[in-house]
Amino acid sequence: MRQIILATRQIILATRRIILATRQIILAATQIILAATQIILAATQIILAARQIILATRQIILANRQIILANTQIILANTQIILANTQIILANRQIILANRQIILANRQIILANTQIILANRQIILANTQIILANRQIILANTQIIVANTQIIVANRQIILANRQIILADTQIIVAATQIATH
DSSP: OHHHHHHHHHHHHHHHHHHHHHHHHHHHHHHHHHHHHHHHHHHHHHHHHHHHHHHHHHHHHHHHHHHHHHHHHHHHHHHHHHHHHHHHHHHHHHHHHHHHHHHHHHHHHHHHHHHHHHHHHHHHHHHHHHHHHHHHHHHHHHHHHHHHHHHHHHHHHHHHHHHHHHHHHHHHHHHHHHHHHO
16 A cells, blocks of 8 residues: 555655646746747737838839829820920921031032133233333323424524514514615
8 A cells, every 4th residue: 555655645646746747838838828829919010011111102102103104194295395306307408408508508609709710811911911001102192292292382582583583584574665665
């Protein structure tokens, strides 16, 4: 019986140890459950934060879509501006071509004028030569005029001398007539 009591005591002790171990396991399990609850709470907070991030991302995506729409409108406006500028460029090219034609016409006019200027220069040179010849003729005529003037002066002196001779002859005749009549 002692042995049974001892065995019973050992069983009771073993049972107490098992109960203690079970309590420790329950405590550990409770701590694990508490830790798991905290993890679940943290995970819930992470999920809530992730949902907020998803909502913010959706708002960003919506804002980006609006920006894309605005950019599309800007691109369309820029395309219209480019088309208008292209038309202006084409018009400017036509103006440039017209100006080139005018420049070519002006160039031909300038070439014709250059030929006219060259002809005028030749005429000027010929006229200059004619003027020089006329000057020489005028100088020669001036010398002739001077000589003629000298001849006229000499002729006048001769006429004056002849008049004096005639006067003297008239006086001689008058004197001779007076002598003859007396």
